[in-house]
Amino acid sequence: MTATAVLRPATTAPRAVTRATGESRLVRWTLIGTALVFLTLVLVLPLVTVFHQALAKGLPAYLEAIGEPDALSAAKLTLLIAGIAVPLNLIFGIAAAWCISKFEFRGKNVLITLIDLPFAVSPVISGMIFVLLFGAHGWFGEWLSEHDIQIIFAVPGMVLATTFITAPFIARELIPLMQEQGSEEEEAAIVLGASGWQTFFRVTLPNIKWGLLYGLILCNARAMGEFGAVSVVSGHIRGETNTLPLHVEILYNEYAFAASFAVASVLTLLAFVTLALKTFVEWQQRRTAAEAAGAEDISERIAS
Amino acid sequence: MSLRCAQGDRRPVYPYEGMTMRNRSQSVLPGFGVSLGITCTYLSLLVLLPLATVFARSAELTGDRFWSTVTDPRVVASYRVTLSASFVAAALNTVFGLLVAWVLVRYRFPGRRLVDAMVDLPFALPTAVAGIALTTLYTPSGWVGSWLEPFGIKVSYTWLGIAVALMFIGLPFVVRTVQPVLDDLEVEVEEAAASLGARRWQTFARVILPSVGPALLTGFALAFARAIGEYGSVVFISGNMPMKTEIVPLLIITKLEQYDYAGATAVALVMLVLSFTLLLVINLLQWAARRRMAV
Numbered sequence: 001m002t003a004t005a006v007l008r009p010a011t012t013a014p015r016a017v018t019r020a021t022g023e024s025r026l027v028r029w030t031l032i033g034t035a036l037v038f039l040t041l042v043l044v045l046p047l048v049t050v051f052h053q054a055l056a057k058g059l060p061a062y063l064e065a066i067g068e069p070d071a072l073s074a075a076k077l078t079l080l081i082a083g084i085a086v087p088l089n090l091i092f093g094i095a096a097a098w099c100i101s102k103f104e105f106r107g108k109n110v111l112i113t114l115i116d117l118p119f120a121v122s123p124v125i126s127g128m129i130f131v132l133l134f135g136a137h138g139w140f141g142e143w144l145s146e147h148d149i150q151i152i153f154a155v156p157g158m159v160l161a162t163t164f165i166t167a168p169f170i171a172r173e174l175i176p177l178m179q180e181q182g183s184e185e186e187e188a189a190i191v192l193g194a195s196g197w198q199t200f201f202r203v204t205l206p207n208i209k210w211g212l213l214y215g216l217i218l219c220n221a222r223a224m225g226e227f228g229a230v231s232v233v234s235g236h237i238r239g240e241t242n243t244l245p246l247h248v249e250i251l252y253n254e255y256a257f258a259a260s261f262a263v264a265s266v267l268t269l270l271a272f273v274t275l276a277l278k279t280f281v282e283w284q285q286r287r288t289a290a291e292a293a294g295a296e297d298i299s300e301r302i303a304s
Numbered sequence: 305m306s307l308r309c310a311q312g313d314r315r316p317v318y319p320y321e322g323m324t325m326r327n328r329s330q331s332v333l334p335g336f337g338v339s340l341g342i343t344c345t346y347l348s349l350l351v352l353l354p355l356a357t358v359f360a361r362s363a364e365l366t367g368d369r370f371w372s373t374v375t376d377p378r379v380v381a382s383y384r385v386t387l388s389a390s391f392v393a394a395a396l397n398t399v400f401g402l403l404v405a406w407v408l409v410r411y412r413f414p415g416r417r418l419v420d421a422m423v424d425l426p427f428a429l430p431t432a433v434a435g436i437a438l439t440t441l442y443t444p445s446g447w448v449g450s451w452l453e454p455f456g457i458k459v460s461y462t463w464l465g466i467a468v469a470l471m472f473i474g475l476p477f478v479v480r481t482v483q484p485v486l487d488d489l490e491v492e493v494e495e496a497a498a499s500l501g502a503r504r505w506q507t508f509a510r511v512i513l514p515s516v517g518p519a520l521l522t523g524f525a526l527a528f529a530r531a532i533g534e535y536g537s538v539v540f541i542s543g544n545m546p547m548k549t550e551i552v553p554l555l556i557i558t559k560l561e562q563y564d565y566a567g568a569t570a571v572a573l574v575m576l577v578l579s580f581t582l583l584l585v586i587n588l589l590q591w592a593a594r595r596r597m598a599v
Contacts, residue, residue, distance in 0.1 A: 023375040023504060028411055035407040036419070038400050042472055043425050045447060046437035051438060095342035101335045113587065114347055117355065120583040122533025124553035127356040127573045128560060132361055137565055139357065151449075164350055187332050196334035218427070225430025227536035232557060245432040246534070252540065253435050264433040278428075279421045 039120035050268050053261035065251075065259035066266060074247040074263075077155070081230075082223040083197025085163040089219055093170025094212075098200075102186065115171050118164055121193065127161045153235030156241070161229040166219045173215030174208060181207055210288065214281045221274040225267060250292045359574060361569040373570040381547040382555045383574075389463060389551075391533035393470035394478075398524045401478025402516070408479075409486040423479050426472055431536025438469050439541040461543030466551065469537040474527030481523035484517050518593040522586060529582040535577070 023031070055062055065071065096115060100108060118126065132138050134151040144151060151157045183206070189199040205212075227245040235241040242250065244267055251260035322476065341551045373379070407413075408420050426434065442459035449459060459465045489512065498508040535553040542549045552575055557570035 049437045092346045095339040099339035120579045132357045227432040274428040
């Protein structure tokens with residue numbers, strides 16, 4: 001009985017609003033109402049619009065727009081690009097978080113700032129830098145064309161730009177988490193004779209799994225939805241170098257609104273899945289943290 | 305940037321965290337060389353080297369040529385459009401973001417958790433989708449646009465439309481930066497103010513607002529920084545008229561499409577310098593906020 005009471009998470013308990021520090025019912029509901037109207041205008045209506053327009057010509061037209069060969073090839077390319085960019089950034093994120101959180105070295109703060117850089121760069125400029133490097137007039141342009149390798153206006157350039165844009169996501173999620181957890185547990189494992197990989201998979205990974213999943217989800221959502229950077233390096237060739245967001249643009253500019261919104265609705269569903277997973281992971285993190293806090297409470301009681 | 309304010313601050317604090325000496329003798333752990341090597345190589349090849357090309361390519365231009373490119377009237381007009389719309393959007397987001405964060409932290413109402421999850425939508429929704437949806441919504445025949453038309457207000461294909469799109473993109477930055485700070489405010493301080501005779505609005509203006517001030521400023525800076533580089537959501541709704549509704553990222557793309565690499569690079573350099581300055585300001589703001597919290 002007492003144990004369950006202790007284990008109950010205390011972090012999300014609603015704050016008791018006393019008369020001295022609360023607002024009157026009228027003010028409270030006015031504020032809530034204003035916030036909800038604002039969010040409806042800014043967030044909800046655009047969402048409803050997507051599905052309303054997508055189904056404007058009926059369900060058969062909707063299914064046809066999604067099942068069309070160009071849309072399918074765009075979906076395949078989107079999956080391929082995310083399938084390369086996300087694992088690369090996963091390796092990078094884990095390596096960066098490991099060396100930053102487990103070791104002390106000079107220039108660590110500079111390294112953390114450098115990891116953040118892609119977030120500060122406009123997507124258009126992120127695409128442009130690869131055109132400057134690998135485009136026909138770029139630094140490696142001549143060499144590449146002599147060897148008949150195409151990077152810009154082709155899939156490799158799109159993968160590069162997407163990887164650049166999404167590079168910080170997993171690292172940024174893991175670094176604060178692993179810094180907070182310290183390294184006592186890993187040190188104990190090593191002292192007890194575990195190998196480096198055993199320590200990582202059996203000790204570190206279980207501790208960071210929710211944060212890692214969180215980073216992966218956000219990285220993937222951005223990789224699949226990126227528009228500006230990919231637009232610059234893509235050749236915009238239907239069925240070849242079109243991702244789903246670019247396909248949405250092409251259809252929209254051709255005034256095929258219903259088809260454009262139909263493809264957009266698929267991406268919107270992806271966003272819903274992302275938000276749902278994110279909410280679930282947050283809930284799991286809170287639960288784990290509350291359990292850890294509860295366990296410490298118990299051990300403290302036993303000690304006293 | 306987005307991540308730090310999106311989730312980094314909401315993690316619960318473990319008890320006794322400060323008491324463990326987590327940095328003592330870490331040499332037993334393996335993998336330092338490999339992990340640092342991977343990190344530095346990856347960053348250099350993917351991020352630093354490509355970004356350096358902007359600076360190197362700009363250096364190829366003579367000073368006069370560079371100056372005349374970045375001060376060309378059409379380019380200057382695009383700075384004006386981008387900066388003014390980004391500023392107005394970030395300012396409105398600061399006001400409404402504080403309201404949303406306040407309502408989510410302080411009040412309990414049906415659907416609160418759903419609303420809380422929805423705030424992150426602009427992070428998760430591809431920008432092109434947001435762009436076409438907002439454009440459709442705000443055209444004179446759209447759901448919102450048809451309400452505004454009788455008043456002579458046009459949103460889609462005007463400067464106002466750019467501001468609306470940038471507001472959509474920037475909202476979560478303010479909410480997610482302010483929310484944890486509001487959550488951590490101690491009710492005791494407000495009770496003390498009330499017991500000393502302060503009216504509720506006085507407590508808000510003199511006690512609560514100064515405490516969330518740094519977070520609000522950080523949220524504003526993050527939303528502004530994101531807005532000046534934004535392309536996907538804006539390009540559909542802006543109408544893209546040179547001198548009037550042309551944003552800087554679009555101008556860079558136009559120059560690239562005309563194979564004017566030197567011009568595109570010069571304008572991009574101006575943007576990069578602005579973005580990196582903002583990144584520095586944001587880091588300083590967050591550092592100052594942490595110091596405040598620590599004291």
